[in-house]
Amino acid sequence: xxRKLPAIAALALLVLLSRPAEAxxxxxxxxxxxxxxxxxxxDFSWEGDDDRPFDVGKxxxxxxRRSGMFRMIDPEAFLSRPHRxxxxxxxxWRLVGADxxxxxxxxxxxxxxxxxxxxxxxxxxxxxxAGMRYRVRPEGLRGVAHRIADAIHEELVGWPGSFATRIAYxxxxxxxxxxxxxxxxxxxxxxxxxxxDPIMSPAxxxxxxxxxxxxxxxxxxxxxxxxLDSGKRSTIASFDGINSSPAFSPDxxxxxxxxxxxxxxxxxxxxxxxxxxxxxxxxxxIDTEPTWSPDGESLIFTSDRGGxxxxxxxxxxxxxxxxxxxxxxxxxxPTWSPDGKRVAFVxxxxxxxxxxxxxxxxxxxxxxxxPMGQNESPNFAPNSRTILYATRGxxxxxxxxxVSVDGNVHQRLKPENxxxxxxxxxxxx
Numbered sequence: 001x002x003r004k005l006p007a008i009a010a011l012a013l014l015v016l017l018s019r020p021a022e023a024x025x026x027x028x029x030x031x032x033x034x035x036x037x038x039x040x041x042x043d044f045s046w047e048g049d050d051d052r053p054f055d056v057g058k059x060x061x062x063x064x065r066r067s068g069m070f071r072m073i074d075p076e077a078f079l080s081r082p083h084r085x086x087x088x089x090x091x092x093w094r095l096v097g098a099d100x101x102x103x104x105x106x107x108x109x110x111x112x113x114x115x116x117x118x119x120x121x122x123x124x125x126x127x128x129x130a131g132m133r134y135r136v137r138p139e140g141l142r143g144v145a146h147r148i149a150d151a152i153h154e155e156l157v158g159w160p161g162s163f164a165t166r167i168a169y170x171x172x173x174x175x176x177x178x179x180x181x182x183x184x185x186x187x188x189x190x191x192x193x194x195x196x197d198p199i200m201s202p203a204x205x206x207x208x209x210x211x212x213x214x215x216x217x218x219x220x221x222x223x224x225x226x227x228l229d230s231g232k233r234s235t236i237a238s239f240d241g242i243n244s245s246p247a248f249s250p251d252x253x254x255x256x257x258x259x260x261x262x263x264x265x266x267x268x269x270x271x272x273x274x275x276x277x278x279x280x281x282x283x284x285x286i287d288t289e290p291t292w293s294p295d296g297e298s299l300i301f302t303s304d305r306g307g308x309x310x311x312x313x314x315x316x317x318x319x320x321x322x323x324x325x326x327x328x329x330x331x332x333x334p335t336w337s338p339d340g341k342r343v344a345f346v347x348x349x350x351x352x353x354x355x356x357x358x359x360x361x362x363x364x365x366x367x368x369x370x371p372m373g374q375n376e377s378p379n380f381a382p383n384s385r386t387i388l389y390a391t392r393g394x395x396x397x398x399x400x401x402x403v404s405v406d407g408n409v410h411q412r413l414k415p416e417n418x419x420x421x422x423x424x425x426x427x428x429x
Contacts, residue, residue: 042101044105130155
């Protein structure tokens with residue numbers, strides 16, 4: 001959707017770093033594939049004298065279940081519970097209907113570290129098809145669980161999962177706005193910024209170490225860049241008028257953004273190294289919401305130069321502007337898939353919008369992936385197979401949703417003890 005940012009006068013609160021967040025995102029799968037792959041996951045054993053530091057197997061199971069691609073075999077049906085390769089009896093797992101079996105064990109590794117060993121088996125081929133070993137400190141075990149789930153997903157489905165990634169989003173509550181970062185499953189959430197004024201359009205750097213966003217704390221829209229570890233932030237754009245829609249280039253050296261510094265809403269590119277600003281579009285219409293091609297050579301953006309909001313493509317260095325969408329009255333908020341094959345956007349009449357995709361080397365056909373509603377801000381996962389977006393729940397509260405690019409798998413990320421959740425952004429791997 002257009003992000004023409006109105007001036008809002010209010011005082012901002014202080015930037016808060018790494019403060020624990022009270023809101024937790026719970027993920028519910030609302031629709032999955034028709035024939036999910038049956039997999040058995042045996043709880044990982046713990047071979048230490050102290051209590052188990054973290055339940056790695058539980059998180060792996062939650063990731064796989066919520067992907068919509070797998071049917072988890074009920075542990076009550078298990079005929080055995082192996083933790084080592086030599087203990088696997090393939091017939092036991094054929095009898096319970098498993099196509100694949102995942103096992104693992106955890107043990108102390110010295111210096112406060114924990115060793116995690118994992119194996120994945122093809123039950124019918126009767127062979128191991130994946131295996132990993134990690135040594136991490138206890139606080140890194142959740143990340144290990146996500147990486148194992150990614151490996152299982154890739155081996156059995158054919159493309160990587162996006163479990164070991166993070167998301168950013170904006171929460172609106174009674175006390176104002178909070179810019180949040182969490183794991184992709186909603187865990188380990190923390191506040192990056194809290195303000196009494198709106199925060200919009202967060203976007204990740206390629207290395208996942210920085211966020212750019214728009215804040216209204218200076219009685220108008222300002223684009224900031226903030227380091228997530230140190231909390232240090234710098235002002236990118238604070239010109240008179242609109243400063244909005246920042247997006248990192250794939251190599252992390254430039255930002256595309258929307259400015260009206262010259263009197264009209266246009267697309268610009270800001271070089272982070274030499275601090276030079278280059279104007280990309282020149283048109284009397286409103287040009288906004290740029291998204292980069294994976295090679296950093298082109299931008300897709302939203303413009304009403306044809307009479308209604310539609311998607312256009314232009315070389316970053318300037319040149320001919322190509323209109324991409326012709327179907328429908330409203331096509332906006334584009335996001336280019338990391339593999340470069342498609343663009344996702346919102347499609348509808350401006351009041352009721354669906355998340356849609358279009359193949360960039362196709363015939364221009366628009367495929368809607370969600371029902372019409374208050375859907376906005378689509379954003380691709382790093383694997384280019386899932387789209388994160390903002391929507392409204394049955395109670396009218398803002399929440400996040402995900403949908404696969406084929407439209408088969410749908411999830412809702414519902415906030416517990418939180419306000420409206422909007423403006424999602426999926427971090428790179």
